[in-house]
Amino acid sequence: MSVVLSIPAAVIASRITSDKDAKAGTGAASASPVRTPTGEPLKVTKLTMVPRRLDHSWVMAHPVDPAALVRLNANVDKVGGALADEADPVMRAAGAVEPTLSTVEIEAEGNRPKVVRITGIRAVTQCRKPLNGTYFYNPPQGASDNVQLGFDLDSPSPFAQKVKPDSNDGPPHFYGDYFADRKYTLNHEDQVTFRLSARTYKSYCEYRYRFDLIVDGKADTQFIPREGERPLQITADIRTGSERFGLVDCNAYQRFYMGKVFVAGTADLAGLPSWNTPTPGNGPCE
Template structure:
């Protein structure tokens, strides 16, 4: 049977502040000597989408906490890790690098991918605004999480979506052969938690293997926006708390500072 994506309202459960998650295997167990594919790496990344973030709750960071955050290099993975530990979720789109490897004596073939997503209203707790200013030859597969059936779509040049990747292509792997896949989850309407299910053809049998974020779902939230003369802009008053940094905070040399979301009109 085919796996369908279920979208329903629910309350997000953010990570406890300051409590890093111990890595857990994303590999699925199947009958026989092992799964036809192994997942050697799952790493959430940020690219040209800047350093903005959304939190489930209104966050009041102390001066000491902001100093700790601001001591880390701007737009760095260290800042990203600090924000994720405190419950931050990327806005609008999530990037994750996944390395998969063949694990069967005969070639195996990935013939499909789809996202299984639980989606609800966008997060409106806290908005961190910091707009963005070498990648290898990865396969880039995007999932429209606002769709009732978010199948993996081919993305070209970061912006062009060309339909179901696996309608015309497959991914074939010999034993110990690796490929890097960039997973992109996109939403303009919801907060979503999702995993990716790969449909793998091995020895004439279709096996479904799950890819998650070290035992947890991937998370992404739409940004609450309003229409300004046909141009969508962040609806800052919709958020319980607001912090600005990077290019949005030139007066403080990019340091994160707290602002009143009801009075702030944008950078």
């Protein structure tokens, strides 16, 4: 005699559903969600123009007439004068560019699940004749500001170089290849900070820094600032004689103004605006 067991369909369906729920519950408990970072291999968290604590000269492409100078002085003096760090963004907003040396600090972090390796940094430039509209003369009195990585924009292919100070308080010397014996390996969200200084004695340049990377075992590059964003800027100042050590040629500019600390023969410097028209006997072109 054969016996046929009859199991209601509802019971079977209930058991199948319970098994699926159990498996789903086990999987959810054992696996954590994995986020894949989006965007570029390096996430730039901050890009800062480093204030120049010693050299406070500036150059503009266009001539600044006396009326425009009054307005500029009002804005500069409002933030503490031409020697204040807060004056730098005011001058840049008016169209001024740093002469000879410009420094930027870049803070970034790894933005991939696997490591990102930084193998080199280069400057990619577009250069032409130096600006000659207006020179704001307020040169350094002593050693140059601290430089960590140097880029010679007068070179056909500027790369990150080591830096050493000049023994006579002149411009710093760039030498060697900074990345020849250094590589930076960043895990996801690992952070790194670079202080990069560009220099030119010959040209006005717009430039970006190109980071050479190894990402997922493959060569890659990333530009800072990005393509489409405003590039960094720097200009050579026009000098008499040696490009490196000659005097600024104020006759080469359409307008020339001096910082008040260089206006000789004035008893009350405090009463002067930050920038002044030179008079005979107190300018660099006597």
